[in-house]
Amino acid sequence: MxxxxxxxxxxxxxxxxxxxxxxxxxxxxxxxxxxxxxxxxxxxxxxxxxxxxxxxxxxxxxxxxxxxxxxxxxxxxxxxxxxxxxxxxxxLPVRLYKAVAWPALAVAVAFQMLVFVPGLGMGEGGNMNWVRIGGFT
Structure with missing residues (x-):
């Protein structure tokens, strides 16, 4: 039924x-x-x-x-x-965010990889997630 x-x-x-x-x-x-x-x-x-x-x-x-x-x-x-x-x-219009999203992701991943570059990546307290660029960390 x-x-x-x-x-x-x-x-x-x-x-x-x-x-x-x-x-x-x-x-x-x-x-x-x-x-x-x-x-x-x-x-x-x-x-x-x-x-x-x-x-x-x-x-x-x-x-x-x-x-x-x-x-x-x-x-x-x-x-x-x-x-x-x-x-x-x-x-800001949504189309602007859609246009910038993939390039921004690529730039963010590139910045994440900077910690592995000798001379830029530095460690502090056992943590190697710091980048020194021009005296700034």
Whole structure:
């Protein structure tokens, strides 16, 4: 015996179908909602990261004689500098990201391989994942 699909009064679609779910979700299916969900998730991760930095660095800063907020304020400054960059990046067209994706991946892999180049790759504490270029590591 087969069960007949249950139909909602006033619609032609069976209950649980894609059309009904789409109708019920309404505004949640819009592009604007996706943008705000992504932006709020990113903001939440940055704020939680700043709290972690404050929690983990305050004792060491006090022991060194600095303000307990010194490292936190430095990281917060970088987060504030990154905010306009985030806003500009969110306004760029998707086709630009698609055009840049593969070349950016190739450049990233090339930079990852720099640690194996003699003279550039250096070790610190047994970790050989540092690159020295022009006095910067």
């Amino acid at each position: 087969t069960a007949a699909a249950v139909r909602t009064p006033g619609t032609d679609a069976p209950r649980g179908s894609w059309a009904e779910r789409s109708r019920l979700l309404g505004a949640w299916n819009s592009v604007v909602t996706s943008y705000y969900v992504m932006a709020s998730t990113t903001t939440l991760l940055v704020v939680v990261g700043l709290v972690f930095v404050l929690s983990s660095s305050s004792v060491e800063s006090l022991a060194a004689g600095d303000s307990p907020y010194a490292v936190f304020l430095n990281q917060a400054q970088y987060a504030l500098i990154g905010l306009p960059v985030l806003l500009v990046a969110s306004r």
